[in-house]
Amino acid sequence: MPVTFDATATTASDGTASLTWNHTCTGANLYLIVIVQWRLVSTISATYNGVAMTDLGGINNAGDYYQEIFGLANPATGVNQVAVAFGTSRHCVGGSVSAAGVDQIASIGTVATNTGTGAPFTLTVTTGTDELVVAGSASASAATTTGAGQTEDWKNNDPSSFIFGLGSHSTQSANEWDSGTGDWTTIGVSLKPVAVASTDTAFAAPIFRSRMREW
Numbered sequence: 001m002p003v004t005f006d007a008t009a010t011t012a013s014d015g016t017a018s019l020t021w022n023h024t025c026t027g028a029n030l031y032l033i034v035i036v037q038w039r040l041v042s043t044i045s046a047t048y049n050g051v052a053m054t055d056l057g058g059i060n061n062a063g064d065y066y067q068e069i070f071g072l073a074n075p076a077t078g079v080n081q082v083a084v085a086f087g088t089s090r091h092c093v094g095g096s097v098s099a100a101g102v103d104q105i106a107s108i109g110t111v112a113t114n115t116g117t118g119a120p121f122t123l124t125v126t127t128g129t130d131e132l133v134v135a136g137s138a139s140a141s142a143a144t145t146t147g148a149g150q151t152e153d154w155k156n157n158d159p160s161s162f163i164f165g166l167g168s169h170s171t172q173s174a175n176e177w178d179s180g181t182g183d184w185t186t187i188g189v190s191l192k193p194v195a196v197a198s199t200d201t202a203f204a205a206p207i208f209r210s211r212m213r214e215w
Helices: none
Strands: 005-023 031-039 046-047 056-063 065-073 080-100 112-115 120-126 132-139 151-155 164-168 174-178 183-191
Touching: 005 031, 005 151, 005 164, 031 132, 031 164, 031 183, 046 056, 046 065, 056 112, 056 174, 056 183, 065 132, 065 183, 080 132, 080 164, 080 183, 112 120, 112 151, 120 132, 120 183, 164 174, 174 183
Parallel strands: none
Antiparallel strands: 005 080, 031 065, 031 080, 046 080, 056 065, 112 183, 120 174, 132 164, 132 183, 151 164
């Protein structure tokens, strides 16, 4: 069965050392992705419902536009809080995507990242059958739009417009964001479906025994 999109949520803030928002998880075999987008270097961590999320990787462009992606298998269902902590106050955007039908052991593929200048903002994510790609872009360009074949999950910016962050999901390897200008970063990962148990039946080879007649 393919991985299916569950829900998304987002928020943004000016010059804060903590960023919080609510996300609602519904379904079975859930996995939660959080992407944080911000300006200038800082340490960072994230929790969901008080449970530490795994830092899956990050990217920055010359120390300017940062993104970090976090993941959590089997997140609590219902409405719970995503909490992001920075080492120092930053202009930032946060977005979250939950998906159902994700393998709870081998949940994700390899995190992909890219940086560049000018449109399009591109990202190639290794993905496969029945998988779902979650990805994001960060820049200072308000003109950025989500590319073809991707469903936009958020487009948000801090009130001072120092950082514009977008998030999307798709079933494709090639992802892009168009019409933007200036420096940018992109990041994403593919979520893997629940492994299907083998239906092959093992047949034991018959064992032939000879019975010797006793005299």
